[in-house]
Amino acid sequence: MESLNYYPKIKEIGNIINIWSRQTLTPVGKITIIKTLIISKLNHLFLTLPTPCNTTLKQLIHTLYSFIWENKPDKIKRKILCLEHKFGGLKMLDIEEYIKGLKLTWVRRLLKNNTKLKKLIESTENINIEDLVFLGPPNKCKNPFWKDVFKAWTEMQYKLKPKNEEEFLTMVFKIKKKFDWKKVHNMSFYTTKSSKLHWFQYRIVHRIIGTNEFLFKIKVKQSDKCTFCNEAIEDIEHIFWTCHKISDLWIELGDWIYNQTQILIPVNIDIILFGNLGYNGNDRIKNLIILLTKFYIYRTKLCENIVNFTGLKNYLKESLVLEKNLFFKRKPFHKANICWDPWLPILED
Structure with missing residues (x-):
C-alpha cells in the first residue's frame, strides 16, 4: 500500500524541495513552503489510509528537516521548532502529531x-x-x-501540554530578572512582517547566531576577538551592547531620534536583546528601530566593515519607509497615522 501511495508522493516532494532549495529562504520561509506546498501533497493519504510505517515517516521527516537546515545538523531541537511563537518555536509541523x-x-x-x-x-x-x-x-x-x-x-x-522555556532561557542568558518569555518570543512577529528579521531575532533569543566566540570554537575563525574593537571576546552581549564602538552607536541613535521626534528610546542590554515588551504603537516602532539597528550591526560585522552612524541612519530611513508603506496597506488609514505620525521627522531628515 505504501509503495503505491506514499512513495510517489515523497518523490514529488523531493522535486519540490529541489526547486525551492535554489532560492535564498530563511527557515521561516521554508517552513511556510512545507506547510503550504509540501504537506498538502499528503493530506488526503494521511486522512484516508493507515499511518505509514516508521521507516517511511522517518524518511519524510528527515527530508523536511534537511530542507530547513540545508542538509546540515539541526540548530534548534525539533520539539522546540514545532511550538508556537510565544513558546520559542516557529510553528513547524510535528508530522506525527x-x-x-x-x-x-x-x-x-x-x-x-x-x-x-x-x-x-x-x-x-x-x-x-x-x-x-x-x-x-x-x-x-x-x-x-x-x-x-x-x-x-x-x-x-x-497528552500533556508542552512546557515553555522560561527557566531555561533565564539561565542561559544569566539574567536575574523574570521576563515574560511569551512576549519576548512574539516581539519580532508583532513588530514586522519581514521573515528575514523574524529569523534574525529568533537566532538571537536562542543563541545560535554566529559570533566570533562560537566560530572560533568550531575553527571557522582564527580569532574570537570582536570584529569592531578587536579587544574583547565577541559574544552576543558584546557585539550588540558592550563593545564601546557599538555603545557609541546606540548613544548617537538615541540623540538623533530625540532631537527629531522628542521621543526617548531607553536602551539597556535587556531591551536591546529582547525588545521593549509593551505592545502599543510607539513600542512597536521602537522595537522595529532596535531590531533594524541590530540587523545593521550584524550585517556590517559579516562584511567586516566599520560601523558608522551615517550608514546606520541611511539604512534605517530606507527600511522604515518600506515598513511604513506596508503598515498603511494592512491597517486602516487613521490607525496607521496615529502610529507613524510621531516618527515622520526621522524619515524626512
Whole structure:
C-alpha cells in the first residue's frame, strides 16, 4: 500500500524541495513552503489510509528537516521548532502529531447519531463505537486504519501540554530578572512582517547566531576577538551592547531620534536583546528601530566593515519607509497615522 501511495508522493516532494532549495529562504520561509506546498501533497493519504510505517515517516521527516537546515545538523531541537511563537518555536509541523490530528477528525464523524458510517463499522468490526472512544485503547478493532484513529483519540486524552522555556532561557542568558518569555518570543512577529528579521531575532533569543566566540570554537575563525574593537571576546552581549564602538552607536541613535521626534528610546542590554515588551504603537516602532539597528550591526560585522552612524541612519530611513508603506496597506488609514505620525521627522531628515 505504501509503495503505491506514499512513495510517489515523497518523490514529488523531493522535486519540490529541489526547486525551492535554489532560492535564498530563511527557515521561516521554508517552513511556510512545507506547510503550504509540501504537506498538502499528503493530506488526503494521511486522512484516508493507515499511518505509514516508521521507516517511511522517518524518511519524510528527515527530508523536511534537511530542507530547513540545508542538509546540515539541526540548530534548534525539533520539539522546540514545532511550538508556537510565544513558546520559542516557529510553528513547524510535528508530522506525527499532525497525522494523528487528521485521524481524529473521524471521531467527530462517528459520534454523529445514526450515521451510516458508524453502523457500518460496528457491524463489520463487531464493536461498539462509544466503548472504543470513551473506555480506552482499541483492543478489539482489527482494521489498521481504525486502529490508528482510536489510538490517536486515546493518546490525545492523556497528552500533556508542552512546557515553555522560561527557566531555561533565564539561565542561559544569566539574567536575574523574570521576563515574560511569551512576549519576548512574539516581539519580532508583532513588530514586522519581514521573515528575514523574524529569523534574525529568533537566532538571537536562542543563541545560535554566529559570533566570533562560537566560530572560533568550531575553527571557522582564527580569532574570537570582536570584529569592531578587536579587544574583547565577541559574544552576543558584546557585539550588540558592550563593545564601546557599538555603545557609541546606540548613544548617537538615541540623540538623533530625540532631537527629531522628542521621543526617548531607553536602551539597556535587556531591551536591546529582547525588545521593549509593551505592545502599543510607539513600542512597536521602537522595537522595529532596535531590531533594524541590530540587523545593521550584524550585517556590517559579516562584511567586516566599520560601523558608522551615517550608514546606520541611511539604512534605517530606507527600511522604515518600506515598513511604513506596508503598515498603511494592512491597517486602516487613521490607525496607521496615529502610529507613524510621531516618527515622520526621522524619515524626512
